[in-house]
Every structure is written in C-alpha cells, then in structure tokens.
Amino acid sequence: MRAERVEEKEAKLVAVRAAARAPRWAIPAVKLAILASDVALAAFCFFAAFYLRERLPLIVHSGSGWTWSAQFAPYAVLLPFVVLARVATLAYHDLYRLRGEYSLLDDGARLFKAMATASLLIIAAAFLHRGGYQYRAFSYARGVFALDFVLALAAFGASRFAVRGGQRLVRARGINLIPTLVVGCNHEAEMCISEMRARPELGYRVIGVIATDGTRSASEFNGVPIIGALEDLPAAIRLTGANEVIITDTRLSGNALFDVMMSVGRHRRVEFRIAPSLFNCLPRKTEIDQIGALPMIRLFREPLPQAARAIKRAFDILISALALLLLAPLWIVIAVLIKLDSRGPVLYKQERVGMDGRIFLFYKFRTMHADADDRIHREYQRKLISGEREANLGDDERPIYKLHRDPRVTRVGRWLRRTSLDELPQLLNVLRGEMSIVGPRPPIPYEVEFYDLWHRKRLDMKPGITGLWQVSGRNRLTFDEMVRLDLFYIENWSLWLDLKIILRTLPAMLRGEDAY
Numbered sequence: 001m002r003a004e005r006v007e008e009k010e011a012k013l014v015a016v017r018a019a020a021r022a023p024r025w026a027i028p029a030v031k032l033a034i035l036a037s038d039v040a041l042a043a044f045c046f047f048a049a050f051y052l053r054e055r056l057p058l059i060v061h062s063g064s065g066w067t068w069s070a071q072f073a074p075y076a077v078l079l080p081f082v083v084l085a086r087v088a089t090l091a092y093h094d095l096y097r098l099r100g101e102y103s104l105l106d107d108g109a110r111l112f113k114a115m116a117t118a119s120l121l122i123i124a125a126a127f128l129h130r131g132g133y134q135y136r137a138f139s140y141a142r143g144v145f146a147l148d149f150v151l152a153l154a155a156f157g158a159s160r161f162a163v164r165g166g167q168r169l170v171r172a173r174g175i176n177l178i179p180t181l182v183v184g185c186n187h188e189a190e191m192c193i194s195e196m197r198a199r200p201e202l203g204y205r206v207i208g209v210i211a212t213d214g215t216r217s218a219s220e221f222n223g224v225p226i227i228g229a230l231e232d233l234p235a236a237i238r239l240t241g242a243n244e245v246i247i248t249d250t251r252l253s254g255n256a257l258f259d260v261m262m263s264v265g266r267h268r269r270v271e272f273r274i275a276p277s278l279f280n281c282l283p284r285k286t287e288i289d290q291i292g293a294l295p296m297i298r299l300f301r302e303p304l305p306q307a308a309r310a311i312k313r314a315f316d317i318l319i320s321a322l323a324l325l326l327l328a329p330l331w332i333v334i335a336v337l338i339k340l341d342s343r344g345p346v347l348y349k350q351e352r353v354g355m356d357g358r359i360f361l362f363y364k365f366r367t368m369h370a371d372a373d374d375r376i377h378r379e380y381q382r383k384l385i386s387g388e389r390e391a392n393l394g395d396d397e398r399p400i401y402k403l404h405r406d407p408r409v410t411r412v413g414r415w416l417r418r419t420s421l422d423e424l425p426q427l428l429n430v431l432r433g434e435m436s437i438v439g440p441r442p443p444i445p446y447e448v449e450f451y452d453l454w455h456r457k458r459l460d461m462k463p464g465i466t467g468l469w470q471v472s473g474r475n476r477l478t479f480d481e482m483v484r485l486d487l488f489y490i491e492n493w494s495l496w497l498d499l500k501i502i503l504r505t506l507p508a509m510l511r512g513e514d515a516y
Contacts (some may be wrong), residue, residue, distance in 0.1 A: 026176070027098055027099070027176070030098065031096055031098065034096065034159075034163060035087065035096070037159060038086065038087055038090060038156070038159070039083050039087060041086075041152070041155045041156060041159060042082055042083045042086035042087065042152065043079060043082070043083055044155070045148055045151040045152040045155055046075070046078075046079060046082050046148050048147075048151055049144050049145070049147035049148035049151055050072055050075055050144050052147055053141055053143045053144045053147055054071060054141065054144070056069060056071045056072070057069050057071075057072075058072045059072075074138045074140070075140070075144065078122065078125060078126055081121075081122065081125050082122055082148075085118040085121045085122055085125075086114075086115075086118045086152065086156075088118075089113075089114040089115070089117045089118040089121075090111075090114050090156070092114070092117075093110040093111070093113055093114040094110065095107065095110055095111060095114060095160065098163075098167065098176070099176075099178055099203065099243075100178060100202075100203050100204075101202045101203055101204075102164060102167075102203070103500075103504075104161070104164060105500055105503050105504065107160055107164065108157065111153070111156060111157055111160060112153065114156075115149060115152050115153045115156065116149070118152070119145060119148065119149040119152070122145060122148070123145050126140045126145065127140065168201050171200045171201050171203060172200055172201065174200065174205070176203070177200065177203055177204060177205035178203055178204050178205065178243050178244050179205055179207045179240060179241055179242045179243055179244070180196070180204045180205060180206050180207065180242060180243070180244040180245070180246060181206075181207065181208050181209070181210055181227075181233070181236060181237065181240065181242045181244070181245050181246070182206055182208075182209050182210070182224070182245075182246050182248060183209075183210040183212060183230065183233065183245060183246065183247040183248060183249060183252070184209075184210070184212050184247065184248035184249030184252075185209060185211050185212065185213060185221045185226075185249075186248055186249055188248035188249075188275055189209065189221070189222070189248040189249070190221075190222050191481070192206070192246055192248055192275055193206050193209075193221075193222045193223070193224055194222065197223075204244065206224050207224070207240055207242065208224060208225055208226070208227040208236060208240060208242070209221045209222075209224050209225070209226045209227065210226075210227065210228060210229065210230060210232065210233050210236065211226050211228070211229055212229070212230055212249045212251075212252060213249075227240070230252065230256060230260065233245070233260050233263075233264075234260060234263040234264050237264055237270055242270065243269070243270060243271065244270070244271045244273065245270060245271070245272045245273070246273045246274075246275050247272065247273065247274045247275065248275050250274065257272075304461065304493060308493065311495060312436060312493075312495070312498070313433070313436075315437070315495060315498065316430050316436050316437050317430075317431065319430075319437050319502075320427040320430040320431050320437065321431065323424075323427055324427050324428075324431075327424060330421070330424070331424065334346075334365055334416065334421060334424075335365075337412045338365060338366055338410075338412055338413075340412075341410050341411055341412040341413075342369055342370070342410045342412075343370060344366055344369070344370030345366060345370070346365065346366060347363055347364070347365065347366065347425055348363070348364045348365065348366040348367070348368070349361050349362065349363060350362050350364070350444065351444070351445055352442035352443065352444060352445075352463070353442060353443050353444070353445055353447075353448050353459065353463075354434055354435070354442060354459075354462060354463055355459060355460070355461060355462045355463070356459060356460070357448075357456075357459055359445065360429070360434040360435075360442075362426070362429060362434075362435075362442060363425035363426060363428050363429060364422050364423065364425055364426065365416055365421065365422040365424065365425060366410075366413070367409055367410060367412075367413025367414070367416050367417055367422050368408040368409055368410060368413055369408055369410060378446055381444070381446070381447050381450065382450050384478075384479050385447065385450040385451065385455070385479050419509060420508075420509045421509075423465055423466075426465045427465070430465065434462070435462055435463050435464060435465065436461075436462040436463070436464045436465075437464060437465055437466065437498065437502065438464045438465075438466055438467055438489075438497075438498045438501050438502065439461050439462050439463050439464025439467055439489070440458045440459075440461060440463050440464065440467055440486040440489070440490070441463060441464070441467060441469075441470075441482075441486075442463035454483075455483050457483075457487055457490075458483055458486040458487060458490070460490055461489075461490045461493075466501060466502065466505040467485075467486065467489060467501065468485045468486065468488065468489040468501060469481075469482045469485040469486065470501075470505060470508065471501055471504040471505055471508055472485055
C-alpha cells in the first residue's frame with residue numbers, strides 16, 4: 001500500500017514536470033543567435049565610425065581582388081580585438097542572461113558600463129599596440145573611437161531592447177518560465193504565487209508547493225498543487241526539474257534547510273532564495289558600533305541625514321521645474337477637457353497629511369463631479385486599512401484594493417486617472433516643499449485616524465507623487481503591503497533608487513495598469 005502511494009506521488013511529480021517542460025535547445029539557440037548578431041554589430045559600428053569620421057572607403061579592388069584600403073588597414077588590424085572586447089564585456093556584465101527577472105533600467109546601466117569598458121580597452125590597444133610593427137608610426141583618429149562608442153551604445157541598446165521585448169511576448173504565452181517550488185503555506189507564499197501568476201514577465205512559474213505545517217494534507221494551496229513536505233524537497237526537485245526554490249516560511253530550522261540543500265547537490269544548479277516579509281528586513285543603512293568588546297548594529301534614527309535631505313530637495317526642484325516647463329501645453333488641454341465635461345473648478349484642492357503629520361493643501365486635476373460626497377471613500381478606506389477585503393475586482397477580474405468604478409468620477413476624470421495625468425498639479429506641491437517627486441503617498445486626514453501605530457512610520461518622510469508601491473503592484477497590494485514598501489523605501493533611500501522609481505513610473509503610466 002505504501003509503495004503504491006510512493007508511485008502515485010512520483011507520477012504526480014512527473015506530471016508537474018511535463019506540464020512545465022520547455023525545449024532544452026531553445027535558450028542555447030537564442031543565445032547563439034544573439035552572440036552572432038553582437039559580433040556583426042560590433043564590426044558594423046566600427047566600420048560606420050571610420051566612414052563617418054574619414055569619409056574614405058573601407059575596401060578597394062586591386063589586381064588580386066578586394067582588400068582593405070590603405071587608410072583603413074591600420075584600423076582593420078584592431079577589428080578582431082574590437083569584436084572580442086565588445087562581446088567579452090557584455091558577457092562580463094551578464095547581458096547574455098535570459099533567465100529570471102530583468103529590468104530595462106538595470107540592463108541599460110550594465111550596457112553603458114560594458115560599452116564604456118570595451119571602448120577604453122580598444123583605445124588602450126590602439127595607442128599602446130599601435131596596430132602592430134607595420135603601423136608603428138601611424139596616428140589613429142580619436143574621433144573614430146568616440147563615434148564607435150556612440151554607435152555601439154545605440155546599436156546594442158536597440159538590440160537588447162528588442163530581445164527583451166521578444167522575451168516579454170514569449171513569457172506572456174507561458175514560454176521560457178523558470179519552474180519554481182515554493183516552501184511554505186503562509187501569507188508570504190500566497191503573495192509570491194499570486195505575484196508570479198499575475199506577472200509572467202518576471203519569468204517564473206510556480207509548479208508546486210512544499211508544505212511546512214498542517215496544510216500538507218491538502219491537495220493544493222492558492223491553486224498550486226502541494227507535492228510534499230520538507231523532507232520530500234530533494235525528490236521533488238529531481239522529479240519536477242525545478243530550477244528555483246523560494247523559501248517563504250522563515251520559521252524553518254537552518255539545519256534542516258542546510259541538509260536539504262546538501263541533498264540536492266550543486267550539480268543540479270538549483271537556486272535557493274528566501275523571501276521574508278519586507279517589514280522584517282533590516283535596512284541597508286546601518287552602522288556598526290562597538291560597546292566595549294560587543295559589536296552593535298545601530299539603525300539610523302533619522303530617515304535621511306541632513307546632507308541626503310539637501311540632495312533630495314535639489315533633485316525635486318530640478319525635476320519639478322523642468323516638468324512644469326515641458327508639460328505646460330498639456331495642462332491647457334486637460335483644463336479645457338475638464339471644463340467641457342463637467343461644471344466646477346479645474347483644480348481639486350484637498351487637505352492631506354505630510355511629513356511628521358503636518359497638514360498641507362494638495363492639488364490635483366479634478367476627476368470627480370463638483371458635489372461629490374466623500375462618505376463612500378471614507379468607509380472604503382476604513383475597511384481597507386483594517387484589512388476587510390471586499391469583493392472589489394479590476395477590469396481583469398483580479399482583486400484590487402482601490403475603489404473601482406467610483407460613481408463620483410467623470411468621463412474625463414476616468415481617463416485622467418487611467419493615465420495618472422491627474423497627478424500633474426502636485427508638481428506645485430513639490431516646488432513649495434510640501435511633497436517630493438518620490439515618496440509615500442500623502443494620506444487624507446481621516447485615513448490617518450484609522451492607522452495602527454506602525455502605519456504612522458510612513459509619515460517620517462515627505463510624501464511623493466510616485467513611489468515604490470506604485471511601481472511594485474499599485475492597487476493589487478493590500479494596505480499593509482503598501483506601508484511595508486513605503487517603510488522599505490524610507491530605510492533604503494538613495495538618489496539612484498529615486499531615479500529607478502521615476503523611470504519605472506513612466507511605462508506604468510503609459511500602460512495604465514491597476515489605475516482607477
């Protein structure tokens with residue numbers, strides 16, 4: 001009887017693997033094609049740079065056939081090194097990785113570093129090696145290498161953008177997703193499964209759950225089959241072909257996890273990740289002190305040091321002033337549309353709670369009827385903050401945590417909210433110093449009345465027009481999850497993090513995802 005149950009479990013695991021299997025040749029074939037195109041692009045950019053700078057032919061026809069022109073011959077000696085440097089630096093900066101999550105912003109930063117490093121290596125080779133003994137007296141034109149860098153950056157950037165676009169389309173069809181096992185049946189596991197199911201572009205498919213508590217007797221968790229307990233994990237990895245294991249239950253014994261990882265072995269190349277709640281993570285901004293012989297970790301008591309506040313303020317003034325100047329014509333168009341659609345003022349003013357609980361007047365383009373009653377929103381916010389989830393579905397039938405199909409919203413207002421253009425007048429709040437470009441969302445005073453004590457920590461920093469939660473799930477997140485993201489942002493602020501959030505906000509606005 002026991003042998004039959006074991007066979008039945010193994011058959012279930014093999015079925016899970018078959019459902020998640022993808023052709024093994026696909027990824028190597030795509031990488032080989034990308035590599036071949038990179039070799040061609042590197043050579044083409046070098047050719048184009050020489051021609052644009054010198055306006056001279058690259059090849060000429062002689063009695064023995066086609067050959068390099070006398071002017072290009074010294075550069076032709078460098079060509080193999082140019083191609084090798086470009087490809088090697090791309091590989092070094094991990095730009096041939098097609099598995100897992102990716103970020104266009106991170107790809108762009110790595111691409112710039114790769115192209116800059118390669119160009120420096122090419123220039124060093126040109127001016128140190130001098131093209132070999134035959135061209136030791138030749139003087140290379142610096143403009144050729146400068147043009148080569150610009151062309152290579154543009155060409156390889158377009159190439160990587162096209163690759164990521166194709167990858168996104170493929171993943172949306174359930175192809176090239178990493179088979180993943182989740183260890184745990186807690187809230188974090190539910191979040192992990194829901195996020196990966198809602199966003200296939202992340203590159204993961206949860207194929208099974210490893211139960212760590214009494215739920216192991218159930219057949220599935222959050223729509224994913226439960227395929228065993230912790231002691232079954234090595235066999236589950238082997239039979240399902242999983243490449244990633246995400247551990248969401250942080251109560252597990254470290255020794256037990258270590259034993260499992262040793263049982264799996266390094267040769268299977270399985271990645272283990274721990275996904276604890278953001279609220280339980282230590283901030284990166286910590287300092288190591290010593291009291292006698294005891295090392296101590298001191299957390300920053302102030303969210304931002306004085307110098308960081310000054311940098312953030314200067315950044316806010318620069319961005320908001322530039323945005324107001326460039327978007328002035330759009331303001332006029334929006335104002336006309338609002339006036340034509342419904343009676344009332346163009347701008348909507350409302351009291352909001354800022355840093356340290358200070359009240360300020362908040363500006364938005366009006367998206368509701370002028371006589372709208374706030375009782376609907378007040379009651380909804382009370383239920384949201386207290387954790388009472390209502391049957392509130394978005395356009396794609398997924399649960400959202402913002403008032404959907406609000407009867408108070410006008411026709412133009414619905415479009416403004418969908419595109420987030422109603423937020424533009426908040427640039428005035430930024431210039432006045434009441435808000436920042438990036439930060440937690442400013443709550444309404446009656447919302448703060450419903451806060452728990454730990455929720456109020458999000459008021460330690462100036463509120464922002466955009467923030468981490470807007471680009472990390474927006475209205476699909478619960479209120480507690482939004483607050484945890486705000487606290488994570490406050491504890492881990494950097495100018496680079498602000499830039500990343502701003503650049504991720506723009507495509508989110510264009511897509512209009514989860515905006516109501």
